[in-house]
Amino acid sequence: MPKIVQIGPYRPQLVEPERFELVVENNKIIDVNIELGYVHRGIEKLFTTKTYMQNLALAERICGICSGVHTLCYAQTAEGVLDATVPNRARYLRCIYTELERLHSHYLWFGVLAHSLHEHEAFLKIMGEREQVQDLLEYLTGNRMNYLINTIGGVRRDITPEKAEKIRKVLNNMKPLPSYILSLLDDNGAFTKKTKGVGILPKEKALAVGAVGPTLRGSGIKSDVRKDDPYAAYGELDFEVVTEEDGDVRAKSLVRARENFESVKIIEQALDNLPSGEIAVKLGKPLEKEEVGRAEAPRGELVYYIKSNGTNIPERVKVRTPSFANDFALIEMLRGDMLQNARVIIESIDPCFACTDRVAVVDTKTSKKRRMILK
């Protein structure tokens, strides 16, 4: 007799606390329903009530964790509408800020993964070390999150030689952390046992459901906006697109773990080759046109669409966030897996947080609900 297990909706999570209804038979998940809308804020409507500049602050508040890449992608798209060319120095600075953000986002994800696998020591170590990146971002931009560093036509704050030195110092201090995380995922690593063979997303399925980011790359498909459609200074920097073949949670973790090394590499290169000059240009009037822009967020491909009617307020802004694209991959990953793995699989697409462990089991015979803790 199948029963329905509900996870959520209130678990602190990335863009939307979601309600997952898992149909379970003999502890095996046979179907999944996802209900969205718990963090719906009417953002796309709000976009059409503010000016292009004010919308920067709104764009970054779509997600507090990858806030930098939201402003970057929005600014890139708006630059098409406002016909602005970003100065070279700003393009490199954007790469530095974005990669620092990718580092802190990935470390946060590993912290949460450790938390959900009950590896308390690893959790404290990763989160403790991660604070250095947060301090650095605060030092560079003026805020720990929602930095508002990218602006339309450039960036708002420059990196002085003094600041560059500080970045190098922190990256050097943190060198052991990516290796430590990788060691947790090797054959005898603490994470391996509970993540290997769990939540497999085969290559064909990943393509069919339109997965993005590390979720897609974990299934062996080389896809990264930074390489496929270079923006900012990514076309001039040398880095590798990391892929793994297995498609399970471990493969996705390995992709993120190895991306940390690439991020450090990108930041160091950008600092070495930082061109001199302006960091922002003055803006003209908006043209009457439509623009689409995309960028690689820590969680995958992020897409912005802006329609302009020539006024300083956009007529329509549409956002496609990576976590939304990955929700459909999540259904494929959950289907056929065991109930006890549900939590780690949901986390593997990086919706950022452990669920608050609140699960309601519904008996389909009596339709009575009882709560249980998923641990």
Next chain:
Amino acid sequence: MSEKISIYRFMSAGCNGCDVQILECLVPRYKLAELGVEVVFTPEEANVLATTGGINVKGREELKKAYEKLKPPKLVVAVGNCAITKEIFDKGYPMVGPPDQIIPVNFYISGCPPRPQAIVTAIAKALGATLEEKEDYWATPEGFRGKHEFDSEKCMGCSACAQVCSSDAIDVLEDNGKRIIKVDYGHCSFCAFCQDECPTEAIKLTQEYHLLTDNRSTTNVTNEVDLFKCSSCGTYFIPVPQVDWALERIGNEVSEYKDFHSDLKTAIEVCLNCRREIRNIRNAKKLLAQLSAKVRAV
């Protein structure tokens, strides 16, 4: 409060940033464990509810349910500006209000997001404990965007800050010959557009980040400027310092206009309505003709 604090996090319609800050508080360097505070995963185990984000239609009932399940003393802390005023999402159609319109809220911690340092010291303060804040990371770096401060000498009340504000946090009120610029830092997204756009560098975001309060109506910074009376009809219409600033700027931008200082002053001192009077239009035309003749002569 004598018993152990158990915090249940309730995240509704916000960006999740504040929620991450609460999680970061668990890092040993913030000494949360020393205060005897733990973060729990069900409202039944908790006696403190930390809500982040404004509440939307779907979250309203869930928030009420979570509040009912709390153990006494049932304290509710609104963490971050969305939980105080809905901040930038204020006018979003699914938003039904900040938590304090749905359940009683005891404390407010302002910030976007508040630093973990601010959250931890707020908890310590509520417990009557003091934290040693010796390490570097308790101080804010230079350029940090914290609570606002007005330089009342420089502010001329032009309200450019209110125009560029990304989350409608700055109100301009006019009353009895005074213009009051009111910044609600509980509504602010700390984007610092006001600081960037201020023509006289009068508004600054300071390093202050301990923004705990138990009274929602105290999250304001205000500055008062006298208004100027129209020389013709006597209504208040423009801040006094702005008149001087405009005259000085005209003189600086085009040096030839300096000779017409008193004529320009008379022209500026007339309100928008009175400028439409025939007499004043004539005067203005005459002045313009004189000005362009002067520029052409040079």
